[in-house]
Amino acid sequence: MSTDLHTGFDEQQYPHINKGLDGIVAFSTTKSFIDGAIGELIYAGYSIDTLAENATFEEVCFLLWNDRLPNSEELAALQAELIKERNLPEVVLNYLTSTDKEAEPMAVLQSAVSMLADFDPTKGKFDSELFMSQAISITAKIPSIIASFDRYRHGKEVIAPLDSGSTAFNFLYMLNGEEPGTQAEKTMDLCLILHAEHGMNASTFTARTVCATMSDIYSSATAAIGALKGPLHGGANTAVMKTLLELEKEGKDADAVAFTKKKLANKEKIMGFGHRVYKTFDPRGRHLQKMAKALSEETGHEELYRWSMDMLNTMKSEKNIDPNVDFFSATVYYSIGIQPDLYTCIFTMSRISGWTGHFMEQAANNRLIRPRALYVGEKNLPWVSVDER
Ligand code: SDX
Numbered sequence: 001m002s003t004d005l006h007t008g009f010d011e012q013q014y015p016h017i018n019k020g021l022d023g024i025v026a027f028s029t030t031k032s033f034i035d036g037a038i039g040e041l042i043y044a045g046y047s048i049d050t051l052a053e054n055a056t057f058e059e060v061c062f063l064l065w066n067d068r069l070p071n072s073e074e075l076a077a078l079q080a081e082l083i084k085e086r087n088l089p090e091v092v093l094n095y096l097t098s099t100d101k102e103a104e105p106m107a108v109l110q111s112a113v114s115m116l117a118d119f120d121p122t123k124g125k126f127d128s129e130l131f132m133s134q135a136i137s138i139t140a141k142i143p144s145i146i147a148s149f150d151r152y153r154h155g156k157e158v159i160a161p162l163d164s165g166s167t168a169f170n171f172l173y174m175l176n177g178e179e180p181g182t183q184a185e186k187t188m189d190l191c192l193i194l195h196a197e198h199g200m201n202a203s204t205f206t207a208r209t210v211c212a213t214m215s216d217i218y219s220s221a222t223a224a225i226g227a228l229k230g231p232l233h234g235g236a237n238t239a240v241m242k243t244l245l246e247l248e249k250e251g252k253d254a255d256a257v258a259f260t261k262k263k264l265a266n267k268e269k270i271m272g273f274g275h276r277v278y279k280t281f282d283p284r285g286r287h288l289q290k291m292a293k294a295l296s297e298e299t300g301h302e303e304l305y306r307w308s309m310d311m312l313n314t315m316k317s318e319k320n321i322d323p324n325v326d327f328f329s330a331t332v333y334y335s336i337g338i339q340p341d342l343y344t345c346i347f348t349m350s351r352i353s354g355w356t357g358h359f360m361e362q363a364a365n366n367r368l369i370r371p372r373a374l375y376v377g378e379k380n381l382p383w384v385s386v387d388e389r
Helices: 048-054 057-066 072-084 090-096 105-119 128-153 167-176 182-194 202-212 217-228 236-248 256-265 283-298 302-319 325-335 340-364
Strands: 032-035 040-043
Touching: 040 048, 040 057, 040 283, 048 057, 048 182, 048 283, 057 072, 057 128, 057 167, 057 182, 057 340, 072 128, 090 105, 090 128, 105 128, 105 217, 105 340, 128 167, 128 217, 128 340, 167 182, 182 283, 182 325, 182 340, 202 217, 202 340, 217 340, 236 256, 236 302, 236 325, 236 340, 256 302, 283 302, 283 325, 302 325, 325 340
Parallel strands: none
Antiparallel strands: 032 040
């Protein structure tokens, strides 16, 4: 049995490393419950199906921040607060309209969210009385950040936020320069609900880790954005669209089955499929699949849905792997005219509600998050001077 003299670390006590913390339960939470075997997702007591059919994104924000749904006065107050907080500090707007137009939208979003801390007079105070108003402010500002940069990079006039309307309505208005139709607003609102919260995913774990050092909510959100950006996580939706557009190059009769099998044969990961927890169809995907079918037909892009189903059936038969939340969201966003490199920004616009909900939960019962690592390197080597190495 070997024991590390420095730390009294007995390797026999830790013979197995859970790579990727697979299966490790590190927290208790009231924010969400996932049953990966049956494909169940609950946000603070309400199933994702109940919320998808009845709630608005603003009600889901309140639910994740308070562990209960708002009454009508509370909902009206939250909506008013979110509207009031949509405006960006001038310095942030100046950054968004002067940075490199070719910059990656998620990188610009991450920088802009980080800058918001400069304009919060309470910055540096780790005070639970402040977290709710900070969560509201960041949630309200992210849509304005995304839309303002996108308008600027396309040489269009930046549009000021509305002083009315839902988060979804205002975002589409600021992005497109015209008021969205009811269907487009409902589609965006439902996408925001479906992406809001998902337990201990990589970006939420990141958000909690930053909170646990008693840093600040802006740093927590900025770090989480960095984690979400990766193609194995939130970046997958943009990667899914790239895959579908690759198929499109082969024409409307492209063979998505052969395309998928070839990628698998090359040991490539097919973006939008697989999940660390779900071992069946992601329940969020069901709602997105319905929207993708309807919207792709409405917009004359039914081949996107046909290819998606061919890929889905091939992944199931070849690898017994199901689609995750990112797979059909790509077709939905494409069908409502959103540019693929904005898809993960939209994921962020929604998940900020879950991240900040977890931030408040972590802060309320905090302990520094600090796992161990099994040292497998050399020990006690003799010093060799540089001219002898
Ligand atoms: C999100 O955690 C969350 O909750 C995340 C999320 C949320 O709401 O926050 O749900 C959002 O991030 C969804 C996931 C988006 N990512 C992708 O679509 C990228 C593609 N998917 C894979 O990279 C993968 O499925 C992960 C990263 C999502 C999960 O990976 P795991 O749990 O580490 O599983 P693994 O990579 O060890 O794969 C197990 C097996 C492997 O086969 P073998 O090598 O054992 O033969 O399944 C295969 C993998 O090769 N596999 C895939 C695959 N996913 C898994 N093979 C091809 N294509 C895939 N997509």
